[in-house]
Amino acid sequence: MRFLIYLFLVYIAYRIIRSLLRPKREISPGDVIDEMVKCSFCETYVPRREAIKRIVGREPRNFCSEACADKYARLRSGSETDQNE
Numbered sequence: 594m595r596f597l598i599y600l601f602l603v604y605i606a607y608r609i610i611r612s613l614l615r616p617k618r619e620i621s622p623g624d625v626i627d628e629m630v631k632c633s634f635c636e637t638y639v640p641r642r643e644a645i646k647r648i649v650g651r652e653p654r655n656f657c658s659e660a661c662a663d664k665y666a667r668l669r670s671g672s673e674t675d676q677n678e
């Protein structure tokens with residue numbers, strides 16, 4: 594039974610050494626990790642890969658959520674119709 598404990602400890606040590614040898618994921622060109630973009634509606638910073646991308650008023654915008662994208666689009670369309678009065 595003691596053999597299993599040693600095996601487990603060796604496995605843990607192996608995992609620790611591996612994580613020390615490779616502390617970061619390899620960053621390939623075009624795959625930028627942790628680049629933050631600002632939500633155009635609530636101004637919260639979100640990782641680019643998780644941001645919701647929408648074209649609003651012919652400009653690409655980033656949002657933290659679908660809800661913010663919808664609110665921003667509604668706000669923009671609302672203000673545009675006001676100007677057309």
Ligand SMILES: [Zn+2]
Pocket residue numbers: 632633634635636637656657658661
């Ligand atoms: Zn937002």
